[in-house]
Amino acid sequence: MASQTDITAAADTSSEDEAAVYLGLYRRMRLIRRFEDHVQTLFQQSLVHGTTHLYSGEEAGAVGVASVLGDRDRVTATYRGHGAALALGVNPEALLAELLGRSTGVCAGRSGSMNVVDLEHRLIGCFSIVGGTIAAATGVGLALKRTGGVAVAFFGEGTTNQAYFAECLNFAKVYELPVLFMCENNGYGEFTPYQDVTAGAIADRPRALGIPADKIDGNDIWTVRATAAAAVERARNGEGPQFIESMTYRFVGHSRSDPGKYRVPGELDEWRLRDPLTVARTGLAERYGVSDDTLDDVDASVEDELNEVVEAAKAAPFPEPGETAREFKDG
Amino acid sequence: MAELDFRGAVCEALDEELEHDERVIFFGEDVAKPGGVFAVTPGLFEKYGEERVFDTPISELAMAGTAFGSAVAGLRPVMEIMFADFLPLVMDSLVNQAAKYWYLSNEQQSVPLVVRTAAGAGGRFGAVHSQMPVAWFHSVPGLKIVCPSTPGDAKALLKAAIRDENPVLFVEHKRLYSIRGEVNGDVGRIGEAKVVREGSDLTIVSSMVSLHECLAAAETLSGKGVDAEVIDVRTMRPLDTATILESVEKTNRLLVVEEGPRTGGWAGEILAAVTEDGLGHIDDIWRIATPDAPVPFSPPLEDAFLPGADAVVESVLSR
Numbered sequence: 001m002a003s004q005t006d007i008t009a010a011a012d013t014s015s016e017d018e019a020a021v022y023l024g025l026y027r028r029m030r031l032i033r034r035f036e037d038h039v040q041t042l043f044q045q046s047l048v049h050g051t052t053h054l055y056s057g058e059e060a061g062a063v064g065v066a067s068v069l070g071d072r073d074r075v076t077a078t079y080r081g082h083g084a085a086l087a088l089g090v091n092p093e094a095l096l097a098e099l100l101g102r103s104t105g106v107c108a109g110r111s112g113s114m115n116v117v118d119l120e121h122r123l124i125g126c127f128s129i130v131g132g133t134i135a136a137a138t139g140v141g142l143a144l145k146r147t148g149g150v151a152v153a154f155f156g157e158g159t160t161n162q163a164y165f166a167e168c169l170n171f172a173k174v175y176e177l178p179v180l181f182m183c184e185n186n187g188y189g190e191f192t193p194y195q196d197v198t199a200g201a202i203a204d205r206p207r208a209l210g211i212p213a214d215k216i217d218g219n220d221i222w223t224v225r226a227t228a229a230a231a232v233e234r235a236r237n238g239e240g241p242q243f244i245e246s247m248t249y250r251f252v253g254h255s256r257s258d259p260g261k262y263r264v265p266g267e268l269d270e271w272r273l274r275d276p277l278t279v280a281r282t283g284l285a286e287r288y289g290v291s292d293d294t295l296d297d298v299d300a301s302v303e304d305e306l307n308e309v310v311e312a313a314k315a316a317p318f319p320e321p322g323e324t325a326r327e328f329k330d331g
Numbered sequence: 332m333a334e335l336d337f338r339g340a341v342c343e344a345l346d347e348e349l350e351h352d353e354r355v356i357f358f359g360e361d362v363a364k365p366g367g368v369f370a371v372t373p374g375l376f377e378k379y380g381e382e383r384v385f386d387t388p389i390s391e392l393a394m395a396g397t398a399f400g401s402a403v404a405g406l407r408p409v410m411e412i413m414f415a416d417f418l419p420l421v422m423d424s425l426v427n428q429a430a431k432y433w434y435l436s437n438e439q440q441s442v443p444l445v446v447r448t449a450a451g452a453g454g455r456f457g458a459v460h461s462q463m464p465v466a467w468f469h470s471v472p473g474l475k476i477v478c479p480s481t482p483g484d485a486k487a488l489l490k491a492a493i494r495d496e497n498p499v500l501f502v503e504h505k506r507l508y509s510i511r512g513e514v515n516g517d518v519g520r521i522g523e524a525k526v527v528r529e530g531s532d533l534t535i536v537s538s539m540v541s542l543h544e545c546l547a548a549a550e551t552l553s554g555k556g557v558d559a560e561v562i563d564v565r566t567m568r569p570l571d572t573a574t575i576l577e578s579v580e581k582t583n584r585l586l587v588v589e590e591g592p593r594t595g596g597w598a599g600e601i602l603a604a605v606t607e608d609g610l611g612h613i614d615d616i617w618r619i620a621t622p623d624a625p626v627p628f629s630p631p632l633e634d635a636f637l638p639g640a641d642a643v644v645e646s647v648l649s650r
Contacts, residue, residue: 074404107437117436124403125436129427136428138393139400139408142356151400167393174388325434327472327569329441329496 019288023298025067025221026280029059030302032083033277035092036252038310039082039099043256047314048099052113055083057219057251060276061184062087064224065152068232072149074124074140076133079114080250081126084154088121093309102316109319124151131155131164134181138168141177141241150235152180157245158189160202169241173209176240180231181206183243184218186250191262206243218246219276222283248276332515338371338508340482341447344489345372345409347516349379352407355493356383358394359411359447368413369449369508395421395446399429402444402498409493415450415464415502422467429498430473441496445489451504451540451590452637458625461633463591465567468500469600475499475521476567480542482512484565487519495521504539504590524571526578530560533647534578536601537588538564541638545588548643557647567597572604576612579605583614586647588638593620619646 036054043052055062062077066087069075077084085095090106098105099113106118114128124140127133137153144151159165160183172179183202187194194202203213212234217223224246231242249271253260260268284290335343349355357375359367363386366373376384387394391412398408412418418425425446433441452461468474475497479485485503492499499521527542528549537545542563549559560578564570579585585605589598598618606616619638627633 076400107435107439110437111435115431115435117432117439119436119439124400125428125432127428129423132396132423132428135392135396135424136400136403139397139402140404141400142397143401143404143406147405151404163392164396167388167390168396170388171390171393171397175385326438327434328475329433329438331496 015288019284019290021067022221022280022284022288023290023294025063025225026277026284026295027298027302028063028087029221029277029280030299031092031305032059032063032086034302034306035086035096036082038096038306040252042100042310048113049101050112051255051257052099053080053255054250054252055080057271057275058184058186058248059083060221060224060280061182061218061246061248062154064221065180065182065228067225068229069122069150069152071122072144072147073152073232074122074144074149075152075154076124076137076140077126077154078133078156079126079128080156081116081154082113085116085118085121085123085126088118088123090116090118090121090123092306093312096309096313097316100313100316101318102313103319104313104316131159131162134159134164134168137179138172138177141172141179142175145178148236150178150180150232152182154182154184156189157183157185157194157198157202159183160205161198165205169206169209169211172241173211176238178235179241180228180235181241181243183245184248185245186248188254188262190254191258193262203243203245211241211243213243213245215245216247218248219274219279221276221280332513334511335482335514336509336511337482337485337503338369340486340514341371341489341503342373342375343514344486344493345375346378348490348493349375349383354405354407355409356401356406357409358385358387360387360389360413362386362411367411369505371508372411391417391420392424395424398444398446399424399442402429402442403432403440407443407493409445409447412446412448414460415448416459416462418448418464418467421446425468425474425498425500426471430471433473433497442498443496445492445499445501447489447501447503449505450502451506452626452633453506453540455628455630455633457628461626464500465502466591466596469567469597473497474568476502477521477565478502478538478567479565480507480539480563482510483514484519486514487517488521488565491519491521494518502539506540522566522569522571524565524574525563526560526574527563528559528561530558530582532558532582533584533586534560534562534575534582535586535588535643536562536564536575538567539590541588541590544638544640545643547640548647551640551644552647555648559647570600570604572601572608575601576605576609579609580612583612585613585616586643587618588643589618589620590637591621592623593618594623596620615650617650619643
């Protein structure tokens with residue numbers, strides 16, 4: 001895998017190369033959106049068990065950040081983590097099989113939707129406790145400081161009111177750890193508007209500790225990628241932790257049981273106009289002259305891929321109940 | 332073999348493991364430049380530098396998250412939680428993340444971290460600086476719990492904990508720090524209880540400070556015609572019930588002495604395990620634990636609260 005520097009350099013060599021990069025990122029975002037649509041359908045069919053938190057509407061965040069990471073870097077994601085997993089290259093079939101509790105799942109049906117781990121694809125884990133990503137990434141950053149890697153923590157704006165947030169941002173800054181704190185502000189902490197329960201401006205909190213913070217349009221893949229590239233570069237160069245507040249919106253409820261009645265009327269429609277997929281399609285056409293036919297072909301290839309993924313995951317076996325977990329690793 | 336006090340044994344284990352494996356790091360509140368509030372870790376910062384031995388802010392959540400994350404990403408962190416009473420602050424990272432990662436990840440990776448902590452009563456620290464945390468963590472699959480009673484085991488088992496591939500809670504009783512004993516350079520074996528006094532009439536199982544009280548009680552009892560065998564649990568999880576069962580098969584009587592609230596404690600777990608698997612060998616089985624109440628502050632109250640040798644003798648003779 002190319003390093004972050006390599007990817008950025010490649011993207012900058014020509015407009016043609018850049019178009020190819022962003023077309024690839026559009027495909028990844030489309031894959032996430034349609035993956036989540038399938039999850040929702042499978043959920044309604046009682047094939048996805050328990051609860052699940054969809055990333056629909058926030059795709060540019062994970063895809064933009066993942067696009068600037070190299071093989072030394074590691075990511076911690078939240079329980080709304082399907083997008084981050086797919087952005088990092090986790091196999092969609094293995095991810096879906098995991099959600100269906102199948103033995104072919106990325107964690108063999110042990111993690112379910114909220115706790116996926118895939119170290120081969122640099123995913124330290126999805127964390128089902130709010131703030132867990134920040135805590136883990138702080139430690140990952142401590143370890144990666146030795147290797148030149150960068151740790152990325154995805155978290156929602158609700159996390160900024162947790163003790164983990166205050167403690168770990170200070171901790172990361174004191175030791176100048178290479179951590180990118182990626183705050184995805186989707187407007188609501190579960191069902192509650194974040195402004196109702198949050199004092200001051202979120203980005204002012206890291207700034208008070210001397211941590212550089214950018215507040216950005218999180219639905220614009222160009223903005224996210226450029227901002228993340230610069231932040232990761234600074235972290236890698238020894239400038240310590242970095243912070244991005246990425247403004248976005250989830251198009252679905254917090255979890256399966258949430259119809260979203262708390263939304264301000266008209267708000268969802270307004271954000272749909274800023275759908276990251278629409279922004280990407282428009283940008284690809286305007287910046288590089290990518291045609292509708294080309295984009296439609298991408299969409300069609302995503303459909304084909306996911307249809308196969310869904311069929312394979314549904315056909316996969318469940319784990320055998322007789323299998324006993326080993327409590328400890330030997331040695 | 333050299334003789335060291337308990338705190339020196341802990342420090343020597345840390346020193347040797349920092350020397351042995353450069354992935355080992357050690358951090359906590361006041362542990363580096365000040366050398367620890369219980370004076371356990373002086374000199375390590377000077378020898379290994381701030382990259383590997385460092386003082387932290389008073390941020391237990393960040394510390395625990397750092398221990399977990401750095402262990403997953405390739406280091407072997409040892410973290411000190413100054414008083415065990417602060418452990419509730421680190422429960423999320425320990426219980427929800429570190430202890431489950433091996434399972435949840437489908438064995439992609441384990442989490443080799445150690446949490447050292449000073450625990451226990453008798454130091455006049457009051458109800459919120461004197462607790463024994465074992466029961467809080469005893470029902471957490473994936474987390475090992477080590478409770479040494481001697482300087483020799485403190486060193487050998489801490490070395491083993493640092494080399495272990497799994498998360499380990501390493502409990503150091505405050506009132507043991509100054510006791511002296513033989514230590515060597517061996518790496519101990521986690522998960523093994525030890526018969527520290529042989530006897531034929533009664534098995535007494537205990538740990539940490541209470542173990543020493545039980546050994547004193549056994550001496551007194553031997554003058555009264557009761558020949559007690561004494562077992563040091565050493566590791567609370569995984570619990571070595573085989574060694575205890577083997578002893579009970581011989582003595583047919585079991586007393587477990589625990590410093591910790593009676594309800595939900597590890598003594599009850601041992602009684603249950605022995606009852607389940609050794610019912611046919613049992614003539615008598617009971618426990619002494621501390622009351623289901625906070626640890627008192629006032630010295631006479633605290634002394635009366637703890638299971639001492641006299642109480643053990645009296646309990647045995649009254650059965």
